[in-house]
Amino acid sequence: MIPAFDLVILIFVVICAIAAITVKDLLSAVMILGAYSFFMCLMWAEMGAVDVAFTEASVSAGIGTVLLIAAVYRTTRRSKD
Amino acid sequence: MVDFIVGKYNYWIYIVLMMIGFYAMIGKKNLIKKIIGMNIFQTAIILFYVSIGCKKGATLPILGHAHGHAGQAIQTSAYINPLPHVLMLTAIVVMVATLGVALAIGIMIYLKYNTLEEDEILKAVK
Amino acid sequence: MKILNLIVVVITGAILIYGTMDMPGWGDPDSPASLHVSPRYITKTMEETATPNMVTSVLADYRAYDTLGETTVIFTAGMACILLLRKRRNGHG
Numbered sequence: 001m002i003p004a005f006d007l008v009i010l011i012f013v014v015i016c017a018i019a020a021i022t023v024k025d026l027l028s029a030v031m032i033l034g035a036y037s038f039f040m041c042l043m044w045a046e047m048g049a050v051d052v053a054f055t056e057a058s059v060s061a062g063i064g065t066v067l068l069i070a071a072v073y074r075t076t077r078r079s080k081d
Numbered sequence: 082m083v084d085f086i087v088g089k090y091n092y093w094i095y096i097v098l099m100m101i102g103f104y105a106m107i108g109k110k111n112l113i114k115k116i117i118g119m120n121i122f123q124t125a126i127i128l129f130y131v132s133i134g135c136k137k138g139a140t141l142p143i144l145g146h147a148h149g150h151a152g153q154a155i156q157t158s159a160y161i162n163p164l165p166h167v168l169m170l171t172a173i174v175v176m177v178a179t180l181g182v183a184l185a186i187g188i189m190i191y192l193k194y195n196t197l198e199e200d201e202i203l204k205a206v207k
Numbered sequence: 208m209k210i211l212n213l214i215v216v217v218i219t220g221a222i223l224i225y226g227t228m229d230m231p232g233w234g235d236p237d238s239p240a241s242l243h244v245s246p247r248y249i250t251k252t253m254e255e256t257a258t259p260n261m262v263t264s265v266l267a268d269y270r271a272y273d274t275l276g277e278t279t280v281i282f283t284a285g286m287a288c289i290l291l292l293r294k295r296r297n298g299h300g
Contacts, residue, residue: 001135001234003087010094017098017121021105026113033117040124048141048161049131051262055173064120064177071184072113075191079111080198088232093224100220108212136241137234142249144259155253157246158236163261164245170266171277178284185291 001047009046013039026077030068037061091132098125110199112187116180123176127169134162142166 016036023029037060045053102125105118142163144155191197194205231238248265258264266274 001137006091010091014094014097014101017101020117020121021101021109021114026111029114029117033120036121037124040128043128044131047131047135048139049134049166049169050141051260052127052131052166052169052173055170059173059177060120060124064180067177067181067184068113068116071188074188075113075197079114081110081114084232088235089227089230091233092227092230096220096223096227099223100216103219104212104216107215108209132233133238133240135234136236139236142261144253144261155250157241157249160249160261162241162245163248163265165240166262167265167270167273170262171273174277175280178281182284182287182291185288189291 005046006043009039009043013043024079024081026072026079027069029079030065030072033068034061034065037064092129095125095129095132098128112190112197112199116183116187119183120176120180123172123179127172127176130165130169130172134165136161 013036016032016039020029020032020036023032037056041053041056041061044050044056099122102118102120102122106115106122109115109118136158139159139161142160144160187197190202194202196202196205231240248261248269252258252261252264256264256268258268
């Protein structure tokens with residue numbers, strides 16, 4: 001654990017989370033959520049939880065993003081808020 | 082005071098992340114936005130649990146020279162607590178399972194009402 | 208309505224931040240979480256399971272029933288997705 005590195009990644013994570021819920025286009029929101037997942041994976045690798053980081057990178061950032069893109073493709077990209 | 086802030090600031094940032102997800106779940110009208118908020122909330126809770134297992138000056142929970150020094154005693158403080166990592170591996174997989182079911186229900190709602198906005202769905206139900 | 212949501216979120220966050228005041232600091236080696244159960248796993252994992260990676264030995268050996276339950280959860284979720292998204296034959300049902 002390195003506190004300075006940790007603080008920088010945490011700030012990126014918070015920026016990604018705020019951007020993911022404020023952007024109007026749903027496909028952009030899903031893409032920003034993928035970036036959020038990868039920052040989170042970096043954070044866990046920094047904390048020493050390498051197994052959790054591998055699982056997050058493959059399962060949440062990979063399969064989760066694919067599922068969300070498939071859902072957006074089958075429904076609509078527009079959103080009112 | 083400085084020690085207090087250095088020891089606690091990351092808990093506060095995790096709570097900020099959790100509250101961002103919570104606000105998206107209760108405040109946004111779009112169903113996909115609500116699901117994204119649920120994902121952020123779950124990830125923040127998992128991050129909180131993983132950070133509990135951290136120890137200053139400890140290394141990864143993998144025994145480096147395990148086969149060479151079989152009889153040597155292992156220092157507990159030299160390795161990070163592996164228990165939260167194991168439980169959170171399970172939680173990540175359950176997170177993706179709930180995401181899949183939620184998205185399937187969202188697609189069925191869209192096919193029936195032709196919209197993803199909560200207020201329009203409520204108007205169509207009435 | 209937006210203001211009400213924001214008030215609920217801020218109150219919940221304040222209660223949670225008040226709850227962190229009693230928590231041990233980040234990276235404290237003497238925190239209760241790292242004193243009670245985990246030393247057993249750290250010290251005994253090599254002689255009992257012969258696996259250098261402690262996370263793997265706890266996941267698949269000490270707590271294998273937990274992993275079995277997790278597999279059941281994934282199976283149930285997959286079945287739910289299939290049942291929701293299958294092609295309807297005659298328009299309803």
